[in-house]
Amino acid sequence: MHKVLIIGSGGREHALAWTLSRSPKVSHVFVAPGNGGTAAMARVTNVALTELEDLAEFAARELIYLTVVGPEAPLAAGIVDVFESRGLRVFGPTKACAQLESSKDYAKAFMQRHGIPTAAYQTFTDASLAHAYIDAQGAPIVIKADGLAAGKGVVVATSLEQAHQAVDSMLGDASLGAAGARVVIEQCLVGEEASFIVMADGLNSLPLASSQDHKRLSDGDQGPNTGGMGAYSPAPVVSPVMHERIMREVIEPAIAGMRADGLPYTGFLYAGVMIGPGEDATRPIGVLEFNCRMGDPETQPILMRLQSDLLQALDAALDGQLDGHELQWDARTALGVVMASAGYPASARSGDAISGSVNNDDTAGAADVVVFHAGTALDNGVLRTAGGRVLCVTAMGESVEAARTLAYERVAQITFDGAQYRRDIAWRAMAPVRS
Ligand code: AMP
Ligand code: GLY
Numbered sequence: 483m484h485k486v487l488i489i490g491s492g493g494r495e496h497a498l499a500w501t502l503s504r505s506p507k508v509s510h511v512f513v514a515p516g517n518g519g520t521a522a523m524a525r526v527t528n529v530a531l532t533e534l535e536d537l538a539e540f541a542a543r544e545l546i547y548l549t550v551v552g553p554e555a556p557l558a559a560g561i562v563d564v565f566e567s568r569g570l571r572v573f574g575p576t577k578a579c580a581q582l583e584s585s586k587d588y589a590k591a592f593m594q595r596h597g598i599p600t601a602a603y604q605t606f607t608d609a610s611l612a613h614a615y616i617d618a619q620g621a622p623i624v625i626k627a628d629g630l631a632a633g634k635g636v637v638v639a640t641s642l643e644q645a646h647q648a649v650d651s652m653l654g655d656a657s658l659g660a661a662g663a664r665v666v667i668e669q670c671l672v673g674e675e676a677s678f679i680v681m682a683d684g685l686n687s688l689p690l691a692s693s694q695d696h697k698r699l700s701d702g703d704q705g706p707n708t709g710g711m712g713a714y715s716p717a718p719v720v721s722p723v724m725h726e727r728i729m730r731e732v733i734e735p736a737i738a739g740m741r742a743d744g745l746p747y748t749g750f751l752y753a754g755v756m757i758g759p760g761e762d763a764t765r766p767i768g769v770l771e772f773n774c775r776m777g778d779p780e781t782q783p784i785l786m787r788l789q790s791d792l793l794q795a796l797d798a799a800l801d802g803q804l805d806g807h808e809l810q811w812d813a814r815t816a817l818g819v820v821m822a823s824a825g826y827p828a829s830a831r832s833g834d835a836i837s838g839s840v841n842n843d844d845t846a847g848a849a850d851v852v853v854f855h856a857g858t859a860l861d862n863g864v865l866r867t868a869g870g871r872v873l874c875v876t877a878m879g880e881s882v883e884a885a886r887t888l889a890y891e892r893v894a895q896i897t898f899d900g901a902q903y904r905r906d907i908a909w910r911a912m913a914p915v916r917s
Contacts, residue, residue, distance in 0.1 A: 483509035486793070487529075487541055489561065490552025491517050493820075493856035493874040494778035497785045498550055498792075499526050500852065503844065505793040512544070518865050519855025519873075524844050534564045541570050548573065548796060557749075557774050558584035558630060573796050575749040575774045579740060582751070582772040586626045586635075586666045589772050596739035598732055600769045603668035609653040615667055616645045622670040627652050629661030634827070636707060638670060671768045673758035674910060676717045677780045678728050681795060684746035686804040687737050688795065689729060691787055691811050692720035693780040694910065699827065701906045708827045709871060712907035714817040714882065715783040719910070723762040728755055732769055748799065750776045782854045782876045783816035817885040818876035819893050819907050823857060823867045824900020830857070830870035831900060838896035840865060840873065851877045851892050867898055882911045 484507055488498045496519045503511045503525050513520040514537055516528030531537050534556065541549055549565060551557055551574035560577035574580075581588040593600040605628070606612035616623060625648040627635030635658060639645035645667075651657040652665050677695055680687040694717035699705035720728070732753050740747040752773035758766035776784070785792070789810040798807045824831040840853050854876055857869020875892045879885030886908055893903060 483507060484547035484793070485510045485512065485544060487512045487514065487537075487544075487546045487549040488552060489514055489537065489549065489556055491515050491856075492552065492778050493854040493871065494776055494781040495552040496520050496854040496856070497782045498552060499523060500842075500844070500854070501785045501788060501792050502550075505791050507791065507793050512546070514540070517855045518858030518860045518868070519853070521860050522841060534559060534561050537561065538564050538568050538570060541565065542568060547571065548793070548800070550574070550796065552775060554580065554583050554630060554773065554775050562749075571800060573749060573800060575747055576745070579745050579747045579749070580774040582740075582747075583774040584630050585628055586771070587628050587664060590666055590668070592739060592743070593769060596735050596742075598735050598739070598769055599767055601669040601671050603666050605664060605666050607653070607664050609649055612649045612653060612665060612667060613646055616642060616649065619667070619669070621645055624668045624670050625649060625652065626666040626668065627658045627661045628664035628666060629658070631658045631661045632709070634658065634707070635661060671756040671758065671770070673756045673766070674719045675770065676720050676755050676757060677713070677752060677777050678720065678733070678755055679750055679752045679776055679780065679784070680733050681799045681804060682737050682747050682749060682751050683799040683802045683804040684748045685737070685741065685802060687733050687751070688799070688804045688807050688809065689725070689733070690809065691715045691784050692717045692725065693777070693784055694719070694908075695777060695780055696904060696907055699902070701904050706827055708822070710777065710779045711820045711822065711904045712818055712874075713777070713780045713783055714815060714885065714908045714911065715780070715787055716815065717911070719757055721762050724757065727762075727767065728753065731767065736772070749774060752777050778856075779818050779820055779871070779874045782818040782874045786816040786852060786876050786878060787812040787814070812878065814878045814880055815882045815885045816876060816878045817882065817889050817908055818854070818874040819889045819903055820871050821873045821875065821893065821896065822871050822902045823869065823898070824902070826870040826902060832857070832866070832868050834867040834899040836865045836867060836872070836896065836898040839892060840896055850879070851875070851888055853892065853896070872898065872901070882908050
């Protein structure tokens with residue numbers, strides 16, 4: 483029996499803890515720092531640590547068998563390098579490999595070098611050259627801060643004015659600090675997005691179930707971009723043909739490319755793919771971004787469908803033995819609705835008391851509804867909001883409709899002041915004519 487450590491505090495990490503605590507080989511799960519949901523779980527303990535050295539010290543002292551890193555920030559800061567230098571078993575990319583997410587310019591040059599389909603682009607540090615490029619290209623056009631910007635670094639500009647403003651704000655006013663001191667300006671792609679996540683062992687890759695996120699705050703894909711307001715799995719746009727194409731045209735060249743560049747990639751790798759119009763065999767696909775981790779909220783519905791033992795897959799990945807490894811998935815649809823706090827995403831309010839049906843019975847067998855916590859904290863026994871995305875209410879059903887009905891039934895039983903959520907999660911899967 484093993485003790486495992488999960489780094490992070492979001493809904494993705496609650497879902498990882500929920501999954502790993504069910505593994506027959508896991509005796510205890512630690513989550514650093516965790517949230518109000520992981521605090522309430524059986525066989526799970528929150529650990530109030532965030533510094534990389536402190537985390538490594540904890541893992542060594544507690545004889546942690548394996549550590550899984552949830553978010554990008556510690557990966558980009560080199561947590562895997564710190565753990566590995568101490569001989570600790572950790573699943574995630576090194577700091578150098580995490581550049582696939584931490585630098586958009588790195589990712590774009592990488593894709594170009596290795597023939598991975600992506601939008602045409604140029605990178606700028608000089609504002610006047612950026613403005614001239616925008617004028618030459620025209621709108622719509624996409625402006626991206628090079629560095630990590632917690633979902634705020636991308637502006638899909640529908641007018642030249644918006645595009646120029648984005649450049650002024652990032653390069654001129656340094657609104658995103660160092661992250662925006664360099665910008666990638668790229669062609670605007672059209673189509674339907676899908677999240678395609680794999681586990682990689684440096685050489686081989688093992689795909690997880692497909693999913694689709696909802697980045698905009700409001701119904702009908704309106705409003706500002708967020709970290710993600712809901713997700714479901716599987717995503718029908720990733721047909722068997724599309725799955726095979728994404729593996730062959732994106733994932734395999736990415737894993738081979740990192741290896742060829744002298745940076746064999748181990749960890750979760752997430753490709754955000756734009757799938758253009760047409761027949762599956764020929765419709766254009768383009769990578770919008772690579773993330774060096776699982777998605778949030780995609781992880782919640784994905785892991786709810788996972789029937790295989792995740793620890794076994796993590797072990798295979800760390801031992802370089804993903805080749806031939808298979809994962810079993812529940813054939814049903816899982817669908818997660820994010821409930822966010824007042825003011826999100828511009829400025830999230832914390833401290834609102836949460837009432838209603840937010841606890842899960844972790845001792846029961848398979849549940850059809852699980853409330854994954856993100857920005858929640860227990861304050862003297864009262865559960866309060868503590869961040870932008872507060873909960874991800876996730877349900878499984880025989881159809882998208884059934885999963886959606888079940889998820890929203892539970893959402894209706896949960897209240898906190900200023901709660902925001904979308905009413906149309908999975909609308910693309912339910913549209914009478916798919917775009
Ligand atoms: P990213 O963080 O790069 O995934 O960008 C956030 C969101 O902006 C994506 O999920 C897309 O909805 C949108 N986006 C990014 N790049 C493009 C592009 N080249 N064309 C159209 N939309 C894009
Ligand atoms: N939900 C998108 C992401 O995790 O980046």
